[in-house]
Amino acid sequence: MQDTAPQPASQNAFAAIADWIRLEQASGVGCRTASLLLDAFGSPAAIFRAGHAALAAHVPAAQASSLSAPVAPELARLLDATHAWLAQPDHHILTLHDPGYPEALRHIPDPPLLLYINGRRELLGAPMVAVVGSRNASVQGQANAQAFAQALSEAGLCVVSGMALGIDTAAHEGALRGPGSTIAVTGTGQDRVYPARNRALAHRIAETGCIVSEYALGTPPVANNFPRRNRIISGMSAGVLVIEAAAQSGSLITAQMAAEQGREVFALPGSIHSALAKGCHQLIREGARLVETVDEVLDAMRVSPLIAPARGPAQAMPDDTMDDSGALLAALGHHPVAPDELLVRIGGDAASLAGALLALELAGLVERLPGGQVQRVVRVA
């Protein structure tokens, strides 16, 4: 069924891609209608050869007319621009019938007809896991996203996210540090970067990872496209990890799509007083797997040692029980405590304790609060 040649696209190869773009751009024709026609006629070229009557046997007259219309000047300009874009290094287009199209994505109910790719196309063949969450993430949430994404990438998994601010950004940053690298699925054309604040990140992902979009060049950020884009994030991935999410937030849509697509959903728990944990808690109640460590994600996804040769302490998240810094940090716990109370907990004399606390404070592992209490600082990275 392959009707696109390998990149770089020759004029002939681009003619085939142009038919896919024409199909995708046809007014009133969505992914599901396109799939129906592709099943009936075999390829976009065959659809455009078929004529109004043959098409009208499958789709409403309005859609048949739209598909039988000659190429409009606007579309011609888009095709020219796309051809020029495709000629640049590391730019690729995969169609639904291309063997390089991600298998898992091909089998969702409404797969994109085209994937515009900027970067390492081979990452689309790697095992993928999505790491997503709130744009208004907490500092700790972003640290968690980065640490989990890095560890997943180090285990050989490619981390997929949406290049939004907050959790997505932190996930891409973490994943770029490991060999698994990262894929950003965007909701705009490849010639647009959204949000603009992530321009530098987008460049880095295009260089060592991969940016994927189903949207034609020039597609601006449109609110509706972002939730729709989420089906690609979950559709390409074997599992979706939600780091922080408010109730009724976009990350929950991704998680819901993931569950509908039969993907594993993972969620990090948090404080009952944190609004950013409520979405994760809702997911856990609905059956998502509560995870505290990267190993739980890897185990659930049955990542084989072949894929994950480097699993080890590096993937462990810091916590009290594994801390080398000894009894004092353990005694501190995760809430403010007065030095006097600490003394009750661990014994010893006040002067030694003050010295030990100062050392931890200088090391950035303890912070001093206004009332004289001290509190532990958890470092993740």
Place this chain on the structure above:
Amino acid sequence: MQDTAPQPASQNAFAAIADWIRLEQASGVGCRTASLLLDAFGSPAAIFRAGHAALAAHVPAAQASSLSAPVAPELARLLDATHAWLAQPDHHILTLHDPGYPEALRHIPDPPLLLYINGRRELLGAPMVAVVGSRNASVQGQANAQAFAQALSEAGLCVVSGMALGIDTAAHEGALRGPGSTIAVTGTGQDRVYPARNRALAHRIAETGCIVSEYALGTPPVANNFPRRNRIISGMSAGVLVIEAAAQSGSLITAQMAAEQGREVFALPGSIHSALAKGCHQLIREGARLVETVDEVLDAMRVSPLIAPARGPAQAMPDDTMDDSGALLAALGHHPVAPDELLVRIGGDAASLAGALLALELAGLVERLPGGQVQRVVRVA
């Protein structure tokens, strides 16, 4: 099957109780053997009338001998002391065959033969919910325990716990504020208070709640008795709520017993970096219900409006979405933040922000951290 008369115990009524104590104290005879003999002979008095041969038809010779032996001086002294204890106000003893014995507890595999009661005996007929957790609880954990217990008590449920330090103490304190009140199940005789630090609390519970123990007077704190005591906490309760628990801690034993006894198990989630959340997370993975609010506990226990007439905002736990203090607290989130960053989040001028932060700090709703960052303080009570 009732063979104990209502309190206060007459000499005759105490004779029946004395046989129960003698059975409970018989060397080598545990709750299960006692149940077997009670099924066979009907009552402790009948067991002691039966004679060695008849007993030996049901239990090993050593146990039959122990049960046929005359009352030892030590036991006689215990009976005298118990009789004297029982004569004091609000002291009661319920035997397994007493109609006032808690029904749910009667049907666990190894129900206590006797319950020594100090306080309001009628609470044993109320709907009960256990609130348990770590002795080394965090400040926030104790605040959560107190808030949940108070709201459960206000909904008409009697809160059962173990009078240990930490979560148990906070749960009793909270529950004492509501009409549902509280039951403390202890692991020592009623003439001992353990831990000693809870002496004042024990007095308050005996006055407005109820202290329950299966152990004979004089029983000192023995390590083995505490996990065993936990079967009573879960056995009397329709559900067990675990507030904070380390991995492999005593609270998990209670939760496990509760699950085996067919009780609902509830657990509060927490940070993946907190050792005191790990036990709760383990329970949630094993099927415990993740709860963020008291209403979820009440809903799951199907508490009828008759039992819970006062449900309302008072039971809601504070969180970002319901906070009246406006946008600033919401913008603060639950992690340290620099005032500059806050300004980016909410707009306005630096002077107004500084004033608003100072007001919140004076109100105890915000704390100032060493590096100039500020952090929200969540008040529960």
